Amino acid sequence: GIQVEQSPPDLILQEGANSTLRCNFSDSVNNLQWFHQNPWGQLINLFYIPSGTKQNGRLSATTVATERYSLLYISSSQTTDSGVYFCAVEFHTNAGKSTFGDGTTLTVKP
Amino acid sequence: SAVISQKPSRDICQRGTSLTIQCQVDSQVTMMFWYRQQPGQSLTLIATANQGSEATYESGFVIDKFPISRPNLTFSTLTVSNMSPEDSSIYLCSTRQLYGYTFGSGTRLTVV
Numbered sequence: 001g002i003q004v005e006q007s008p009p010d011l012i013l014q015e016g017a018n019s020t021l022r023c024n025f026s027d028s029v030n031n032l033q034w035f036h037q038n039p040w041g042q043l044i045n046l047f048y049i050p051s052g053t054k055q056n057g058r059l060s061a062t063t064v065a066t067e068r069y070s071l072l073y074i075s076s077s078q079t080t081d082s083g084v085y086f087c088a089v090e091f092h093t094n095a096g097k098s099t100f101g102d103g104t105t106l107t108v109k110p
Numbered sequence: 111s112a113v114i115s116q117k118p119s120r121d122i123c124q125r126g127t128s129l130t131i132q133c134q135v136d137s138q139v140t141m142m143f144w145y146r147q148q149p150g151q152s153l154t155l156i157a158t159a160n161q162g163s164e165a166t167y168e169s170g171f172v173i174d175k176f177p178i179s180r181p182n183l184t185f186s187t188l189t190v191s192n193m194s195p196e197d198s199s200i201y202l203c204s205t206r207q208l209y210g211y212t213f214g215s216g217t218r219l220t221v222v
Contacts, residue, residue, distance in 0.1 A: 033210045041147075041200045041216040045111075048210035086152065088211065096141065098204070098211050100153045 002026050004089050006101035013077050013108050021072040021104045023087030031090035031098070032063055034072050038083050046072070046085075077108045111207045112137050116214030123193055123221050130189045131217045133203035138183035143211075144176070147200040156201075159186050193221045 003026040013019055025032070034046040047054050047061040049070065054061055058077075063070040074081055087101040113136045123129050133142065144156040157165040157178055165178040179187045190197055198221045203214045 031210055035213075041218055043202065043213040043216070045210065045212065088153075090211075096158065096206065097155060098143070098206075099155075102152045 002091050002094060002099060004087055004099050004101040006085075006087050006104050008104060009102065010105045011107070013106070015077060015079060015108055015110050017077050017108075018073070018075045019077060019106070021074070021085055021087075021106075023070040023072070023089075023101055025068050025070075025087075025089045025091075027068075028092040029065065029089050030092055030095055032070055033088045033098075034061055034070070035086045035088060036081075036083050037086060037103075043086070074106075077106075079108045079110055082106055082108045111209065111212050112139060112205055114203060114205065114212060114214040116203055116217060118217055119215060120218040121220070123219065125194050125221055127193055128189055128191045129193065129219060130187050131201055131203070132187050133185070133214050135184045135205055139205040139207075140183070141206055142180065142186045143204040143206075144178060144186075144188045145202045145204060145213075147202065147216075149198065153202065156188070190219065193219075195221045197221050 005024045007022045032050045036044045049061045049063045051065045058075045060073045084103045086103045088098045115134045142159045145153040147153045155168050156171045157167045159165045159178045159180040161180045177189045201217045
């Protein structure tokens, strides 16, 4: 069946380090988003990126749709970057529904 | 993108009771979605709510347990019925916009 797999499941960094989070998906997509869930449970949309590359400050993302993966880059990490990062995908074959990966839990230590 | 106001933000409920969660969108939207996030887990779609028709439930979720209303294009409610401690989760509503999905701020439910 359709799947969204994120890696690594957990990541611990020192403040100032860089990191790369990966999202693999099993089929063609209409939509792919990266979210950050803060400690209060709120989902913050980081990128809408079904293909291509985008940058927003210290964060950037790349989706290679033909190879069915997306990467989220965090540079010069800060303690406020801690939380869970989710990749959410709307597949062509399941239009109108968003499937979430299991997330990457990021802890940035001062 | 649309802004969704969700309430309550959190609640502690007794087992056997019901809680209704409300979501108000600041623009008209065709579909609204309800998700559950159990502790330490990812988000799972409960149902899709269209205005003027019954909600469509995902496998493992039933209308008797999670009745949904969608009276107009800007509002929806999800009720968690006959609650048990296993229902303790974060519940989120969502809409589909031109550039992806937008989520409400979530309702953190604890059942004791």
